[in-house]
Amino acid sequence: GGPGEKTESKAEAKPAQRFNIGRAPSAEEIRGWDIDVRPDGQGLPVGKGTVAQGEKLFMDNCASCHGEFGEGAGRWPVLAGGKGSLTLDNPVKTVGSYWPYASTLFDYVRHAMPFGSPQSLKVDEYYALVAYVLYLNDVITDQNFELSNSNLATIKMPNEGGFMMDDRATSEKAFWQKEPCMKNCIAPVKITGRATAVDVTPEDKDGKPRGVE
Amino acid sequence: GGPGEKTESKAEAKPAQRFNIGRAPSAEEIRGWDIDVRPDGQGLPVGKGTVAQGEKLFMDNCASCHGEFGEGAGRWPVLAGGKGSLTLDNPVKTVGSYWPYASTLFDYVRHAMPFGSPQSLKVDEYYALVAYVLYLNDVITDQNFELSNSNLATIKMPNEGGFMMDDRATSEKAFWQKEPCMKNCIAPVKITGRATAVDVTPEDKDGKPRGVE
Amino acid sequence: ATAIAAPARAGAGNPANQPPNVPEWTRTLGEGVAVRPYGKPSKFEKDVVRRDVEWLTASRESSVSFTPLHELEGIITPNGLCFERHHGGVADVDPADHRLMIHGLVERPLLLSLDELKRFPRVNRIHFMECAANSGMEWRGAQLNGCQFTHGMIHCVQYTGVSLRTLLEEAGVKSSGKWLLVEGADSAAMDRSLPTEKALDDCIIAYKMNGEALYPEQGYPMRLVVPGWQGNLWVKWLRRIEVGDQPWHTREETSKYTDLLPNGKARRFTWSMDAKSVITSPSPQAPIKHGKGFTIVSGLAWSGNGKVKRVDVSLDGGRNWWPARLDGPVLDKALTRFYYEFDWNGESLLLQSRVQDETGYVQPSKAELRKVRGYNSIYHNNGIQTWHVQANGEVENVEVA
Amino acid sequence: ATAIAAPARAGAGNPANQPPNVPEWTRTLGEGVAVRPYGKPSKFEKDVVRRDVEWLTASRESSVSFTPLHELEGIITPNGLCFERHHGGVADVDPADHRLMIHGLVERPLLLSLDELKRFPRVNRIHFMECAANSGMEWRGAQLNGCQFTHGMIHCVQYTGVSLRTLLEEAGVKSSGKWLLVEGADSAAMDRSLPTEKALDDCIIAYKMNGEALYPEQGYPMRLVVPGWQGNLWVKWLRRIEVGDQPWHTREETSKYTDLLPNGKARRFTWSMDAKSVITSPSPQAPIKHGKGFTIVSGLAWSGNGKVKRVDVSLDGGRNWWPARLDGPVLDKALTRFYYEFDWNGESLLLQSRVQDETGYVQPSKAELRKVRGYNSIYHNNGIQTWHVQANGEVENVEVA
Numbered sequence A, B: 001g002g003p004g005e006k007t008e009s010k011a012e013a014k015p016a017q018r019f020n021i022g023r024a025p026s027a028e029e030i031r032g033w034d035i036d037v038r039p040d041g042q043g044l045p046v047g048k049g050t051v052a053q054g055e056k057l058f059m060d061n062c063a064s065c066h067g068e069f070g071e072g073a074g075r076w077p078v079l080a081g082g083k084g085s086l087t088l089d090n091p092v093k094t095v096g097s098y099w100p101y102a103s104t105l106f107d108y109v110r111h112a113m114p115f116g117s118p119q120s121l122k123v124d125e126y127y128a129l130v131a132y133v134l135y136l137n138d139v140i141t142d143q144n145f146e147l148s149n150s151n152l153a154t155i156k157m158p159n160e161g162g163f164m165m166d167d168r169a170t171s172e173k174a175f176w177q178k179e180p181c182m183k184n185c186i187a188p189v190k191i192t193g194r195a196t197a198v199d200v201t202p203e204d205k206d207g208k209p210r211g212v213e
Numbered sequence C, D: 001a002t003a004i005a006a007p008a009r010a011g012a013g014n015p016a017n018q019p020p021n022v023p024e025w026t027r028t029l030g031e032g033v034a035v036r037p038y039g040k041p042s043k044f045e046k047d048v049v050r051r052d053v054e055w056l057t058a059s060r061e062s063s064v065s066f067t068p069l070h071e072l073e074g075i076i077t078p079n080g081l082c083f084e085r086h087h088g089g090v091a092d093v094d095p096a097d098h099r100l101m102i103h104g105l106v107e108r109p110l111l112l113s114l115d116e117l118k119r120f121p122r123v124n125r126i127h128f129m130e131c132a133a134n135s136g137m138e139w140r141g142a143q144l145n146g147c148q149f150t151h152g153m154i155h156c157v158q159y160t161g162v163s164l165r166t167l168l169e170e171a172g173v174k175s176s177g178k179w180l181l182v183e184g185a186d187s188a189a190m191d192r193s194l195p196t197e198k199a200l201d202d203c204i205i206a207y208k209m210n211g212e213a214l215y216p217e218q219g220y221p222m223r224l225v226v227p228g229w230q231g232n233l234w235v236k237w238l239r240r241i242e243v244g245d246q247p248w249h250t251r252e253e254t255s256k257y258t259d260l261l262p263n264g265k266a267r268r269f270t271w272s273m274d275a276k277s278v279i280t281s282p283s284p285q286a287p288i289k290h291g292k293g294f295t296i297v298s299g300l301a302w303s304g305n306g307k308v309k310r311v312d313v314s315l316d317g318g319r320n321w322w323p324a325r326l327d328g329p330v331l332d333k334a335l336t337r338f339y340y341e342f343d344w345n346g347e348s349l350l351l352q353s354r355v356q357d358e359t360g361y362v363q364p365s366k367a368e369l370r371k372v373r374g375y376n377s378i379y380h381n382n383g384i385q386t387w388h389v390q391a392n393g394e395v396e397n398v399e400v401a
């Protein structure tokens, strides 16, 4: 259409392409960026690596932050342990105690680790590292186990059954009300806890919380 | 009222003071800031000054920008002249040709001049300066005329009758329409002028108007 | 994958950062949080700035800088890009010492600090603010080549402050109090007369814009907001309100901000801003770079008299019009974003936009406007703007007849 | 002039700049126009900044900085103060090289530059964006003393961009395409699964916020906007959308952003943000400095499920409630400003606010919330906040029962 001819409205639009803007990425371009992995193994690149290989790689690339056994150095994340802690006061959520799928570990580590130089290792090295982290978590118990694109999706994680779909609409139905209570809703209350007692708020030199004028 | 007692709504509010916030300024505080002047002379401070006194002050404080005769140096504002130009192609709007009230001159010069050091002169000096600018504009013709708080409001400016209240609602009534025209509203048009021909737009080094990516 | 024709793009960039490669910003960590406690735009946006026109004024302290409308979208103007108009430079006010004085024909004169002003009930409103001289350089014909310069004396933010009515009720305006003098604390000590009727209607003494404190160039720590009325009335660095029984006829409402008609008479107190619109893209600073095909016309419309009712766009200099789509909130006396989308066949266009507001007022053509107002009004030029889109996508400011 | 009692003010300031004197900023010219082509706040506002809590994280590159809610008003967050949450620092993306790839279960895979994205029809919407971990440090009890830290992982701006639906229609999602993977170009290459149903409903690929280009820390040059849903889904520096038939269960939706319940089971895909509110002033960082008398309670309310219907305020820790006044536009999935004004008698208060959204959902007390969710959910803490106002006007974060 030329000037003066209005574009068809959404309702009339044909299902086919409408704008002709941009271009199709080439197969190579997609391959370069398409690094995600799903629980069913979709997306796994061809490759393999053993726990033993992973151990060495982990010491070289990961242990400085996550500790030699995935216990976490300083405040850096803990990667192993915490089994059975999910119902305790202080759950320790790790790959072994919490993560539902092994694919997530491969997807994440390749996307984001080593912190600061992600995607810097070879595909085989990522398989080895994932194998080692699973080993640290007792998901894999054989040091000679070789993790690969053909077996990663078969690995069963301990807490796979630990998740449920968001059910707030039903389990928290009581929060939907007609008219909120306005008078004498609860018995008189008392202060039971104070942030100042916990005393972890960043402070200015004057000892007041940061940002107090 | 204490906690839990809502403030009365606007409708119920008594006409008297409601918030008790701030304080009353003292008479001295008001006097220090209350420097405006109205056409009827309200606000004029006690003082006086002659055209002759003003001439010297003007040369010392104003002429560098406005020119010795108010003709304006460079792009600084012109203060005198332009009489009879309001219906011409290029009207020159000055104190003499355009301004309706002498009070405005006193009010403005004391508020804002000399540019960069306003309120720096004495009240008598402002009277003298205003007298001189009126003299430059032939509103005052006697060099010995002494302008003061008792006679400023009596000065009649040439263009006092030149103003009318905003009348767009009636004089431009045609701009209110039911349905704007959509088809064949005017005869086909041609370009009759181009900003590029006038060529006054700030440019980047590439010769394009500033801000073109 | 179906191959889609790729339009030629200016500059190939750095292929190393394009697919299938992993760009450098993915391979390395970026700056941490709070490294910039107060953020700023990307270095790649360094050209999105306010600009002035040097030949317009003798000094930058009494001058204007223009909002880069051609780079903006939506209806909110970011605080850093709100146009500036000063008469004595940007007053650098210490809020601890700033005071607002209310006196004159009132029962209880008031002196308020900023902290005290903040104790009064607050209101929040999104409003445009336009200088009455916006487009003033265009009365005699197309002069400046870019909507930043032709229309950039406008911005639109959310204000928070105190209803002026609240303060006037607190002070108790006497029945004879029909006018206010509002005055700034800057070096020009700008003063203007405001009718009490408007003051009691919808004016605000604002201390926040877009949530945070006013920027210094917008009147920190407090300014007057006069919805729909000319920007000159929106006194910045507000220090004083005097209630009187007559207008003051100050310099800014006599020498300036009066509209000279062809018969030599001038309209005074032309406060309200007529309905107006402008296409912000394409425009001279925002040419069409993609060649023919689906093309978006994006623009702004507003009215000092209420809400925008409709906007139409013409591609042939005003002969035929097509309804534009209003997008985002349509608020009272606020900028309204409109779009017109069409398939450009690559031929030259004479682009125009035309707004109608809720009072029925239709933005006039420049010819219609000049017929009533002549060429020397300076202020209130709300005539329809024409952009000439050339076959190569370049755009220029033109006049048509 | 009637004398009005002046409350004691902290610091007398500099009398030389107070009436009857003419302050120095009136006596001298200020900075000219365009001296700051891009403006910034007054130097007197230097404390109004994003802040981080150092002990929270091992490194600033994977951390959070908080919006100073206690200093803000209205509903718009200025771009410079929008909270930051990064997992690999702020990607410093050159827009010339950035690409958005759409592939997977689509008829026509697409590769778009920023310029090309801008050619698609535009939409403008004002939405809040809240991190699901906002208030997450408060599950076990009052921890952080200031609403910047307890509630500052939220902001609200006007976005301009392309409806995700438009792009998905352009690419032609196959009937089996039920999920999207959305992925960033930062060093964490953040990836999340998004159901197609939401993607086709109201999501936006935004390139502007509050009118101007996204700030780098907000995803320049493009980010995903997922109205009402947790901020983690609003992928910044968006580089890729893959359409699939199942969710990916990425690290950010398994290890993180799942809500552990007392029975050891965890809720996944808890996308929408429950209705929530907080009083921003008075609050620990914004004490009452004026003593007893007329007092303004200012706060924010929002809901990921629609509009705010009402807000109530309690002065006695939730026993009795008083309706607050909503001010300014009440928009869908946007921050809403509320006020409660009362005469403070100078006695200590237990201040709370409680929102009800248009679905009828009423913000629960912390006790009610913990009864269902326990103490280890980390995310989605929308329990009612209590501020203890002391007789001297100081305010602290407390728990009550």
Ligand code: HEC
Binding pocket: A058, A061, A062, A063, A064, A065, A066, A076, A077, A078, A079, A093, A094, A095, A105, A108, A109, A113, A114, A115, A116, A129, A133, D058, D059, D062, D087, D188, D251, D255, D256
């Ligand atoms: C310089 C420090 C550093 C190094 C080295 C490092 N990591 Fe990390 N790791 C982190 C940080 C920080 C996070 C959390 C990032 C975030 O919050 O998004 C993390 C997160 C993880 C997680 C997810 C933890 C969870 O509970 O969600 C895994 C798994 C992981 N790293 C594995 C590795 C592996 C494998 C290597 C080596 C190839 C490695 N990391 C190297 C700092 C590091």
Ligand code: HEC
Binding pocket: B058, B061, B062, B063, B064, B065, B066, B076, B077, B078, B079, B093, B094, B095, B105, B108, B109, B113, B114, B115, B116, B129, B133, C058, C059, C062, C087, C188, C251, C255, C256
């Ligand atoms: C350094 C330059 C400078 C000096 C010195 C100066 N002025 Fe001005 N004057 C200006 C500028 C600039 C303006 C316009 C300010 C504005 O736009 O608000 C102006 C405006 C005026 C106007 C109003 C002109 C109009 O048409 O509205 C008058 C009257 C005036 N000056 C008088 C004086 C007097 C009297 C003095 C000396 C006491 C003086 N000026 C000193 C620069 C100067």
Ligand SMILES: [Ca+2]
Binding pocket: A034, A035, A036, A037, A043, D242
């Ligand atoms: Ca994939």
Ligand SMILES: [Ca+2]
Binding pocket: A199, A203
């Ligand atoms: Ca301490």
Ligand SMILES: [Ca+2]
Binding pocket: A204, A205, A206, A208, A209, A210, A211, A212, A213
């Ligand atoms: Ca402090």
Ligand SMILES: [Ca+2]
Binding pocket: B034, B035, B036, B037, B043, C242
């Ligand atoms: Ca007075």
Ligand SMILES: [Ca+2]
Binding pocket: B199, B203
């Ligand atoms: Ca030139």
Ligand SMILES: [Ca+2]
Binding pocket: B204, B205, B206, B208, B209, B210, B211, B212, B213
């Ligand atoms: Ca250029």
Ligand SMILES: [Co+2]
Binding pocket: C085, C087, C232, C252, C256
């Ligand atoms: Co002006």
Ligand SMILES: [Co+2]
Binding pocket: D085, D087, D232, D252, D256
């Ligand atoms: Co996160």
